[in-house]
Amino acid sequence: MNSLLTPVDPPQLYRSPAFAQGMIVAAGPTLYVGGQNGTDNTGALLDGLGPQTEQAMRNLLAVLAEAGSGPEHVAKLTIYLATGVDPSEAFAATRSVWGDHRTTVTVLTVTPARPGALVEIDAVAAIPPSTS
Numbered sequence: 700m701n702s703l704l705t706p707v708d709p710p711q712l713y714r715s716p717a718f719a720q721g722m723i724v725a726a727g728p729t730l731y732v733g734g735q736n737g738t739d740n741t742g743a744l745l746d747g748l749g750p751q752t753e754q755a756m757r758n759l760l761a762v763l764a765e766a767g768s769g770p771e772h773v774a775k776l777t778i779y780l781a782t783g784v785d786p787s788e789a790f791a792a793t794r795s796v797w798g799d800h801r802t803t804v805t806v807l808t809v810t811p812a813r814p815g816a817l818v819e820i821d822a823v824a825a826i827p828p829s830t831s
Contacts, residue, residue: 703825718804722774728826734819748817752792755820768824770800775823778806
């Protein structure tokens with residue numbers, strides 16, 4: 700993975716190529732990204748689960764980049780899906796933006812606070828040391 704994160708995958712548990720069972724984070728600055736919805740830069744909510752999920756991931760990546768981090772430094776994602784949506788559609792949309800960065804993931808079904816929101820994603824990430 701990288702020097703900031705070490706996956707923890709006990710041999711008696713399933714090893715997924717998409718997520719780790721646990722993650723050790725090296726001491727240092729940590730970024731907590733608040734829940735990101737599928738909204739554009741005007742605050743408008745996109746239509747449909749796939750587009751909302753892709754936009755929520757792009758919003759998350761923008762916060763990571765602004766803090767000097769990236770998906771390879773994320774220790775934990777939490778994905779909140781509106782009750783009744785297809786999680787496989789959300790997973791496909793997440794992966795199309797996120798790529799192949801293994802991290803720990805929790806997925807929950809909820810009743811979103813914002814009407815029309817189908818997904819919200821938050822994260823915990825390590826901030827790498829400055830290379831300048």
